[in-house]
Amino acid sequence: MPTQAPDPYYVAFIDEAGDPGLKNVRPIDPAGATEWLCLGAIVMRSELEPKTTDWVRAILSEAECERSDLHYRYLTAPQKRTALSEISRLPLRGFVLASNKKNMRRYRNVNAERVQSRQWFYNFCLRLLLERVTDFCFRHAKKERAKGRLLKIVYSERKTHSYSQTAAYQELLKIQAKNDALVLSKRRIRWEVLDWRLNEAVAHATCAGSQLADAVTSAFYQASDTLPPTKWNSEFAKLLDPIMAKENGACMDYGVALQPTPTWKAKLNDRQRQIFEYYGYKFWP
Template identity: 45%
Template sequence: MSLSQTPPEHEYIAYIDESGDPGLSRVKGIDVNGASEWLILGAAVFRRQTEPKIEGWIRDITSGFRGHQKFGIHFADLNPAKRLLVCEKMRALPARYWVVASNKKNMKGYQNPWAAMFPSKNWFYCWMTRLLLERITHFVAQDSASRFGSPRFLKIVYSERGGISYEQMNAYYSWLKFKDIAGTQVLTLGELSWSVMDRRLLEVAAHNNRAGLHFADTVASAFFKACDFRDTGECDPQFAKLLEPRMGRFPDILDGRIAGYGVKIMPSFRGAQLTRDQEKIFKFYGYPRQWWAPGPD
């Protein structure tokens, strides 16, 4: 029997955006005119009851911008004072923020031998979303079990700036779920919590059409600025540090671990061969120690 086209009710919503690009054939740090050294995915996760307030929060934040004429926030277009204001406001919101950061120097020219097995040309971006959603769905499963006694669904909204489509992401997650059920995953350390996912709650939207994507943009871009010096000038971690109170933690308590959970670096902290300035933001969040994903729930 085919699924109804009507999506089930969701209790959580995750907005996902990226900073940097997924290019691997030439990478800065190795090649002079390569793609960005980093691809960073950021997410802002809200509970359903706060979802109607998101647009108002954006308007409240931008009301503090002198001469700001248009709706919304695009971190790259803001001066440092406005960036600080945005992150200071975001640290007080009832949300959780997540980051997966790939330093691509070790990925230059890499070809995924499994890429041909699912119909998506953007396999690297898809793989990064898998790492991000392993953590977010784990949090949602844990939080909904605590609040409701059983899993509750997560709605996922991607920014279309990643060059992905609904069909590509739907095919990728269907492929992953099949492999998880069959026990044939190549990466066995973590797994998505499928009990909180439904393909009818997957959406790809224009940045300006979903206010929540502006928060995801800020998360991704603040961390990009913290560890990039090839495209944006000196590394400046002050913005990403401000988000610390709302970064994902395991367990979800004040002293829960952020490194490896709310903030995940690929490859390993040591393997990335970062400069001292690039290391600062990851050390601030607890590296080199980190959380490791549990087995299937």
């Protein structure tokens, strides 16, 4: 008999922009997958989740947008400016993991192939995002001396993803963490704030929290991607500065995380560097 899910103290809405394809990657290949995969999250106390619908309605009204849902790609530039400014005033924290995939082109993960995992790169990027999100929740709950600290994760549903594979991958990481066998050790997922029963995937159009996560993630994607059809603009992502999570007073590699590391491996152009320099990154010739 399944056990009842515990009550969460936090909720994170996670969305993505770009795709995880690695076989052919633009601009190396004229016809290929996107150069970037951006995963983003907004985190808030779970008691605030019911307010997200009213927040989105107010944002749409302020932006003079006649749509019933907030979808970044359908907003005009002035509407984006208004929407992101309004989001920057909300009681939440934002996270973005931006992966430039040029150095990953045609990379094969042999271990993932053995278990027939078709989305290992997405899961890997999600891991990096969750390391930061769960660390924030763990530290925030400790600082507040909160009675609870569990985090509910709400994914914006994609037909191309298997969330059961994602759950299996996370269980593997949890086992490796217990055995002290993690391949990457700089950061770790704070399993203390996670419970497998507090995970769900929802349709974007029906979830206001996912729509807010879409706006945050897509703003950073627009600030990173300089290839058409994206109309590059770093202005909107900069407006989110007040809510992007900080570690020791800095967003770099926490609220805003760039992959690959070190930064020179990404071989970013001058426009791509702008948003990351704004959030504290340094690039050397």
